[in-house]
Amino acid sequence: MAAKSTTRALIPTAPNTELTLSAVDFSSLIAEWHVALDRRVAAGELAPATHSAYTIGAAKFIAWAQTKPLATVTRNTIQDWIAALRMAGHKPGSINTWLSGLRAFYTWALAERRLTSDPTAGLKGAKRKGTTRQHKRAALTDQEVMRVLSQPDTDTPIGMRDKAILALMAYTAARTIEVHRADLADLKSEAGQMVLHVQGKGRDEKDELIVIDNPAAAGALHDW
Numbered sequence: 277m278a279a280k281s282t283t284r285a286l287i288p289t290a291p292n293t294e295l296t297l298s299a300v301d302f303s304s305l306i307a308e309w310h311v312a313l314d315r316r317v318a319a320g321e322l323a324p325a326t327h328s329a330y331t332i333g334a335a336k337f338i339a340w341a342q343t344k345p346l347a348t349v350t351r352n353t354i355q356d357w358i359a360a361l362r363m364a365g366h367k368p369g370s371i372n373t374w375l376s377g378l379r380a381f382y383t384w385a386l387a388e389r390r391l392t393s394d395p396t397a398g399l400k401g402a403k404r405k406g407t408t409r410q411h412k413r414a415a416l417t418d419q420e421v422m423r424v425l426s427q428p429d430t431d432t433p434i435g436m437r438d439k440a441i442l443a444l445m446a447y448t449a450a451r452t453i454e455v456h457r458a459d460l461a462d463l464k465s466e467a468g469q470m471v472l473h474v475q476g477k478g479r480d481e482k483d484e485l486i487v488i489d490n491p492a493a494a495g496a497l498h499d500w
Contacts, residue, residue: 333377372401447490
């Protein structure tokens, strides 16, 4: 009688090796990975939002894989999963986010020597139709920027607020998420300059500074 295989589920193996998915074995490995992610979040190495995105991505792959008669997980398996997501109507951006979670799992498993190969290595994500490496939108001209800045009604509090937000983004290149997360207390004067402490994408704290040295931007903020 042949010995029963004790190889962990979803471990890439030789193509002819007979394996079946074991929910128990794989759940144990995933649980260890979750603990490692929790530790990274507690140490400030990983944002909670990134933790969530990683675990969701891996979970989606597992849910799909366990409905298939898979013997092993290979590069082809991951490509079939991506194709299934595309067929289901998911957007490329979402698919690539979920794929990054699966990549993170395999990266951890390799580093911990729990697996010996990574089927996601070198795998390209879903491509957006009709896009190139260039920015999706052309930059505004100077005249267009001035036209946008002239739109708010500065005779109203909301208009003054909108003018301040637009001026901040136009003259300092502040990102939308940085402006959204900013509070009045984050606007300070340091070394004789007006600065705004911001919390950027993927950050847990407001640990970056935007120097507001443009008179138009500083004036709009003062008016508000």
